[in-house]
Amino acid sequence: MTVLVTGGAGYIGSHTVRALVEAGESVVVVDNLSTGFSAFLPEAVPLFIGDAxxxxxxxxxIAQHRVESIIHFAGSVVVPDSMRDPLGYYxxxxxxxxxxxxxxxxxSISRFIFSSTAAVYGNPEQVPVPEHVPTRPLSPYGSSKLMTEIMLHDVASAHGMSYVVLRFFNVAGADPQARMGLATNGxxxxxxIAVEAATGQRAKIDVFGTDYPTPDGSCIRDFIHVTDLAEAHRAALSYLRGGGNSVTLNCGYGRGYSVLEAIEAVRRVSGRNFAVQYAPRRPGDIMTMVADTSRxxxxxxxxxxxxxLETIARHALAWEEKLVRERQAEIQHAASA
Structure with a gap:
């Protein structure tokens, strides 16, 4: 039995592929490498470069590798970009x-796991937000994911497919062994962004909105470590294989930190200060988003x-410092060649 992971060379996808491989799964990846990196994949994992x-x-x-389950990550994920290019996101x-x-x-694929987003909730009526509250996305990104959730539900009902929808909250951090992390430019x-500022790659970090009705005026988010999120996908696959019914699940910790608190966590673990610039709110941004994780x-x-939060920040920083060292080595090698 083989698992197809679309977008499996990307940030979250590559962590999930490694978690699956380490659990003994046979995995194959389809990724167009627009934001992914083939180097993040274990050597034994076949990569097909192309669009999902x-x-x-x-x-x-699917036919060549006898795929029986699909985990679908491939897609666009930047809220402000979706406001500028809604058709691209759809x-x-x-x-x-x-x-x-x-x-x-x-x-006849019988199991499907879909990476959705907490952005489907918009500004939720209650916090922590449970899965059953009304969905009112504020951005084309959130709307495109919600449309997909609806489509998946209808397809599964018509064709006997079982699925798990995982609604990600704010994914952060990197592999604790620094084998992979977030490496996409921009x-x-x-x-x-904060660890880029801490390593001198950015002159400052912008905070969009400091006038929200929150304790320090900045938005509040539920940060989840990317490795824990990868393990949630592995657990979702086991759940479906065990005969579990289709379900939608929040992926977070149920604990909120403000944007300014997250920046301070990076300052503490790095021991470095960096400039913070305050900017107006952005269209599509959500004020407070914390998961109800009981389900x-x-x-x-x-x-x-x-x-x-400090562990997440520490792993993100270690990965960023590794990237900086690698870039410096490449520059020195080019200069001496």
Whole structure:
């Protein structure tokens, strides 16, 4: 039995691929490498470079590797970008998944795990936010993911497919052994930007909105370590294999930290100060987003190992320092060549 991971060379996908391989799974990856890196994959994992919406490619991979489950990460994830290019997000997120599901149905794939987002909630009516509250996304990113959730539900009902939708909260950190992490140029993740500032790669970090009705005026987020999130995917696969019913689950820790608290955590673990510039609120940003995690803890065999903001920041910093060293070595090598 083989698991197809779309977007498996990306930030979260590569951590999940490694978690699956370390658990003894056979894995194959489809990734167009627009934000992913082949070097992040274990050597034994086959990589097919292409789009997850390429039905001919995916159908061939499924047949060649006898795929029985799909974990779907491939897509676009930047909220401000989605406000500027909504059609691009509906194409990359919703339409690509429609094509992938079409192949999955033809190939009689019975298990599907989808990476969704807490952005489907918009500004939730209650915090921590449970999965059953109304979904009112504030951005095309959130809307594109919600459309996909609806589509997956309908396809599964019509074709006997079981699924788990995992709604990610704020994913951060890196592999504790610094084998992989967030390496995409221009990444917009808060802790990524903060560790870039701490390592001298940015002159400052912008904080968008300090006038929210929160304790320090900045937005509040539930940060989840990427390794714990990867393990949640492994646990979701085991759940479906055990006959579990289709379900939607929040992926967070149920604890909120403000943007300014996250910046201070990076300052503490790095021992370095860096400039912070305050800017107006951005369209599409959500004020407070903290997960109600009671359902995922009751449903999956999943216990977070890195539920600590400073640990998350420390792992993100160690990865960033490794990237800096590698770039410096490349420059020195080029200069001496």
């Amino acid at each position: 919406g390429d039905e001919n490619l995916v159908e061939g991979v 194409r990359n997120n919703t339409m690509t998944t429609r094509s992938l599901l079409n192949v999955a149905v033809r190939a 990444a917009t993740h808060l802790l990524k 995922i803890r009751a449903t999956l065999d999943w216990t977070p190992q890195y539920d600590d």
